[in-house]
Amino acid sequence: MGTRVVVTGGGGFIGAYLVKRLVRDGWDVAVVDTMVRGDAGRLNPVADEVQLFSTDVRDQRELERAFKGADVVMHLAAINGTENFYKRPELVLDVGLRGALAVVNAGRSVGVPHLVVASTAEVYQTPAVVPTPETVPLMLPDSLNPRYSYGGSKIVSELIAFNYAREHYDRVQVFRPHNVYGPDMGWKHVIPQFISRALAGRRSKPPNEPIPFEIQGDGSETRAFCYVDDIVDGILTMYSNGGHREIYHIGNDEEVAVLDLARRVGRGLGLELDIRPGQAALGGTPRRCPDISKMRNLGYRPKVDLGEGLKRTIDWYVEHSADAVTNELL
Structure with missing residues (x-):
């Protein structure tokens, strides 16, 4: 067998793509996920090749059982999604903080040599330097703002990773992903919400009539979206070529304004959107784009530009648009 890896949150969006890639590359893969927010169906293509532990990431004793014999633990389990940050901050913090402690201590207890921890671009909130x-x-x-429950939990998770793990792991790496997107990412993120709302507008408006489409803020806010396959490439490049006790941005430095993103989604669906600015979200960030020079020095290069990535993502969400109705998000 290949290198033994345990992925916490392996039923999540990034986690499932990572697990499938690891299996294809010949790793010996185990997943820790209760599937409360994850989706076991994402792992169907490799279900027979993955060992699944339906373990709460906050349960150190059960994690020790899952981690025995692992060469590396990749800790991705978290309660993500902006809607959750505002509506379920207690759960976001509980899973983020107690989960990080349990993962690091379980790995210490059973002698796992390597630890990779997923952080987030939210740790900067409004960065003073862009690209960052x-x-x-x-x-x-x-x-006082519940939005920061996620970013705050990730700041503490990084401290836990680098300090609790200081003398117990041969390699500890933290990656901060930036605005990951792609097929099957759920319905509580900006790109799938734009797609599902545009599709809902198409159903409710006469043909050839512009669809009213509200956005948060005036649309000048920017993000740099990174296709999920490129994120997975980055994680594996970091693990293979990166150093001990290092932090890496994994993302794309192709920056786009939210207004332009909405227009691109409309064009991808063959729709004309009447885009209407709205009130900006409290705690939102006007501009976010990573400096990925450190990852480029390791050999990382994003391969999927926004045009191609949006096409793949839109096609998937159009095919699964009935799921959005089921989730009552239209």
Whole structure:
């Protein structure tokens, strides 16, 4: 068998793509996921080749059982999605903080040599420098705003990874993914929400009539979206070529305004959107784009540009548009 890896949150969006890639590359793969937010169906193509532990990531004793014999633990389990940050901050914090402690301590207990931890671009909130390098100070601007439950939990998770693991692991790496997207990412993120709302507008408006389409803010806000396959490439490049006690941005530096993103989604669906600015979300960030020089120095190159990635994503969501109705998000 190949290298033994345990992926926590392997039924999640990034986790499932990572698991499938690891299996294809010949790794010996185990997944820790209760599938409360994950989806076991994402792993169907490799289900017979993956060992699944239906274990809560906060349960250290059960994690020790799952981690025995592992060469590396890749910890991706979290409660993600902006809607959850506002509506379920207690759960976001509980899973984020207690999960990080349990993972690091379980790995210590059973002698796992390598640890990879997923952080987030949310640790910067509104970064002082854009494109943003890994050295920019992390920020928690308002502890009263539940949005920061996620970014705050990831800041603490990084501290746990680098300090609890300091003398117990041969390699500890943290990656901060930036605005990952792609097919089957769920319905609580900006791109699938844009797609599902545009499709709903098409059903409710006469043909050839522009579809009213509200966005948060004036549309000048920017993001740099990275297709999920490129994120997975980055994780594996980092693990193979990166150093111990290092932090890496994994993303794409192709920046796009939210207004342009909405227009691209409309064009991809063959629809004309009447885009209407709205109130910006409290705690939103006007601009976000990673400096990926550190990853480029390891040999990482994003391969899927936004045009191609949106096409693949739109095609998947059109095919599964009935699921959006089921999830009552239209």
